[in-house]
Amino acid sequence: MTPAPVPGEAVVLRRSRLLQQWQLVLPLALFFAAFVLGPLALLGYVSLHADVSLEEASLTQYTKFLGDGFNLGVLGATLWLGLKVTLLTLLIGYPLAYLYSVSTSRWQGVLMLLIVLPLLTSAVVRTFAWLVILGRQGIVNELLVAVGLFEMPAKLLYTPAAVVVALAQIELPLMVLPIITVLAGIDPNLRQASLSLGAGSWRTFLRVILPLSAPGVLAGCLLVYASSVSAFVTQTLVGGGQQMFMPFYIYQQAIQANNYPFAAAIAMILLASVLAIVVTVNLLARRMRGVVHG
Amino acid sequence: MQSETPPNDDRSSSEVVLDRVTHRYGGFTAVQDIQLEIRAGEFLALLGPSGCGKTTLLRIIAGLMRQSEGHVTIGGEIVDALPPNERGAGIVFQSYALFPHMTVAANIEYGLRARGMPKAERAGIVERMLALVRMRDHAARYPRQLSGGQQQRVALARTLAVSPKVLLLDEPFGALDKNLRLGMQIEVKRLQRELGITTVMVTHDQEEALGMADRIAVMSEGRIEQLGTPEQIYDRPRSLFVAHFVGTANLFGGRLEREGERFAVQLAAGGRLQLDDPGPCSRPGQVSVSVRPEHLVFVPPADGTINATVEFALPLGPTVVHELALDNGDKVKVTLARTGGHAWLAPGTRTGLAVAPGAPVAVFQA
Numbered sequence: 001m002t003p004a005p006v007p008g009e010a011v012v013l014r015r016s017r018l019l020q021q022w023q024l025v026l027p028l029a030l031f032f033a034a035f036v037l038g039p040l041a042l043l044g045y046v047s048l049h050a051d052v053s054l055e056e057a058s059l060t061q062y063t064k065f066l067g068d069g070f071n072l073g074v075l076g077a078t079l080w081l082g083l084k085v086t087l088l089t090l091l092i093g094y095p096l097a098y099l100y101s102v103s104t105s106r107w108q109g110v111l112m113l114l115i116v117l118p119l120l121t122s123a124v125v126r127t128f129a130w131l132v133i134l135g136r137q138g139i140v141n142e143l144l145v146a147v148g149l150f151e152m153p154a155k156l157l158y159t160p161a162a163v164v165v166a167l168a169q170i171e172l173p174l175m176v177l178p179i180i181t182v183l184a185g186i187d188p189n190l191r192q193a194s195l196s197l198g199a200g201s202w203r204t205f206l207r208v209i210l211p212l213s214a215p216g217v218l219a220g221c222l223l224v225y226a227s228s229v230s231a232f233v234t235q236t237l238v239g240g241g242q243q244m245f246m247p248f249y250i251y252q253q254a255i256q257a258n259n260y261p262f263a264a265a266i267a268m269i270l271l272a273s274v275l276a277i278v279v280t281v282n283l284l285a286r287r288m289r290g291v292v293h294g
Numbered sequence: 295m296q297s298e299t300p301p302n303d304d305r306s307s308s309e310v311v312l313d314r315v316t317h318r319y320g321g322f323t324a325v326q327d328i329q330l331e332i333r334a335g336e337f338l339a340l341l342g343p344s345g346c347g348k349t350t351l352l353r354i355i356a357g358l359m360r361q362s363e364g365h366v367t368i369g370g371e372i373v374d375a376l377p378p379n380e381r382g383a384g385i386v387f388q389s390y391a392l393f394p395h396m397t398v399a400a401n402i403e404y405g406l407r408a409r410g411m412p413k414a415e416r417a418g419i420v421e422r423m424l425a426l427v428r429m430r431d432h433a434a435r436y437p438r439q440l441s442g443g444q445q446q447r448v449a450l451a452r453t454l455a456v457s458p459k460v461l462l463l464d465e466p467f468g469a470l471d472k473n474l475r476l477g478m479q480i481e482v483k484r485l486q487r488e489l490g491i492t493t494v495m496v497t498h499d500q501e502e503a504l505g506m507a508d509r510i511a512v513m514s515e516g517r518i519e520q521l522g523t524p525e526q527i528y529d530r531p532r533s534l535f536v537a538h539f540v541g542t543a544n545l546f547g548g549r550l551e552r553e554g555e556r557f558a559v560q561l562a563a564g565g566r567l568q569l570d571d572p573g574p575c576s577r578p579g580q581v582s583v584s585v586r587p588e589h590l591v592f593v594p595p596a597d598g599t600i601n602a603t604v605e606f607a608l609p610l611g612p613t614v615v616h617e618l619a620l621d622n623g624d625k626v627k628v629t630l631a632r633t634g635g636h637a638w639l640a641p642g643t644r645t646g647l648a649v650a651p652g653a654p655v656a657v658f659q660a
Binding site: 189193197198200203212 | 357452
């Protein structure tokens with residue numbers, strides 16, 4: 001205990017506390033400004049030039065991108081990939097999260113370990129694991145041939161489906177963790193109330209649990225979508241360059257073609273598209289919650 | 295199961311029978327060998343401290359839990375194998391468990407929809423339920439826009455809408471503040487009378503149980519200590535536990551002696567109590583005598599009386615509670631009605647104590 005401060009001291013104390021709070025944010029704010037906002041501004045600046053030497057400012061890079069069917073195709077394929085991955089992760093992730101929420105605490109420990117385990121290895125390692133699994137001599141092919149379903153090893157790797165499956169596995173924790181959090185916050189009595197009012201398990205799930213877990217589903221979907229759309233390594237290695245996605249396109253234009261302004265423009269367009277989708281989905285969800293939650 | 299009978303109509307209420315019900319969690323026995331018959335239309339309170347097994351018992355009746363042993367019968371039918379939705383037992387949770395994403399009307403309608411009732415019929419029942427619990431003006435609100443008392447009324451309406459054979463209330467007033475509680479107790483009692491529905495209420499609040507229930511089952515450590523009317527429970531406690539748990543009890547150690555046709559207790563702290571009909575223990579020997587604070591009166595101190603010194607007096611609105619010390623140091627509480635003026639004794643006053651004529655006194659084997 002400190003002795004009671006005289007009035008003047010109290011003012012000084014309060015001031016210094018305010019200053020301290022402000023100072024505490026400073027390191028992160030500086031880091032954010034230097035390594036996120038700064039590069040982003042630089043990227044925007046570069047993208048607004050017609051030539052590689054950044055002498056002539058213009059919007060040509062954007063008009064070039066948006067005026068070409070190939071480019072729009074790449075953008076479309078990338079956004080579509082994100083959607084497929086998100087739906088697949090939701091399909092696998094929701095039951096997993098639900099299973100977690102109804103398990104005993106001992107099983108919850110085991111499940112949680114399984115859920116976060118992928119996060120403990122890098123995306124590159126996990127991607128190579130998928131190469132091994134899906135390759136011509138991979139586990140899946142050997143099994144299918146051994147069982148007699150296939151006569152010859154099938155082409156699994158370097159297909160669009162392989163990219164979706166591998167990405168879904170890699171992004172799964174981002175879907176499962178937010179859903180687990182909302183499910184844990186739902187009063188268990190709601191389920192029992194529903195059952196005792198005469199609803200079966202399915203009706204209880206569809207009418208009570210699912211609507212109340214919507215915020216977690218939404219958070220998970222947005223995380224997975226944003227993350228899978230920009231997953232350069234997995235898209236490129238598992239896809240094998242058979243189909244072009246935006247991150248590889250950026251890499252190609254920047255590193256291989258040395259066309260930095262165009263690469264910057266593609267990056268800005270990808271960023272803007274994902275941002276637009278995230279904001280739109282959020283707005284729609286909020287309006288829907290207006291209907292659902294009042 | 296037919297449940298289309300509108301709740302206000304003449305319904306046949308059902309009796310509930312628990313036949314040697316035991317429930318264990320792992321090695322812990324939560325309820326043991328419970329034998330209980332709840333009559334049709336009766337309001338029964340399961341009263342006991344937390345952990346006594348009363349909530350477990352309620353959940354077993356509701357079907358939210360399956361007992362380890364024994365049978366539950368509702369309306370003459372053994373329901374052990376039936377899931378909650380087929381038992382006809384409606385439960386109101388302490389937290390109300392209203393669906394937060396549905397309006398008041400949708401909450402009430404929920405059970406009816408689950409039973410596949412046609413829309414027009416549903417609307418009629420919802421309307422009647424809203425009127426029954428006086429929530430007509432709030433039909434379109436969401437639970438979080440309601441006060442605690444209103445939420446509870448909606449929870450009641452939601453449960454009653456599906457015409458349960460038995461209404462189960464789990465600590466129904468626990469979440470309400472004191473002023474609201476009394477109002478809701480009266481309202482629930484009114485509803486229960488109007489509908490004549492068999493009701494089982496779990497509570498740890500003795501006043502609530504004494505005030506509302508037709509009969510009370512006092513529970514302790516998984517067993518029923520005493521089953522009886524509120525008067526029996528309060529005035530004729532069968533065990534020390536009941537005497538202590540329900541109401542306040544002064545305990546006097548002493549020796550029960552026979553005096554011809556009558557009995558007397560020679561108290562350890564000095565003084566003698568004359569008793570006509572000691573109970574539940576009437577065997578001469580060491581006993582504990584339990585006397586309610588409101589059953590003691592002040593008399594002039596004398597040789598044969600219980601003598602004590604006033605330590606302080608608490609004027610609590612309608613009553614005044616005196617705390618006194620006996621000569622051996624034991625504390626005694628005496629409650630007097632406040633009859634106007636400065637009617638209580640000042641600290642330090644020496645006084646004698648006597649049991650008011652006709653007041654019940656319980657004697658337990660020590």
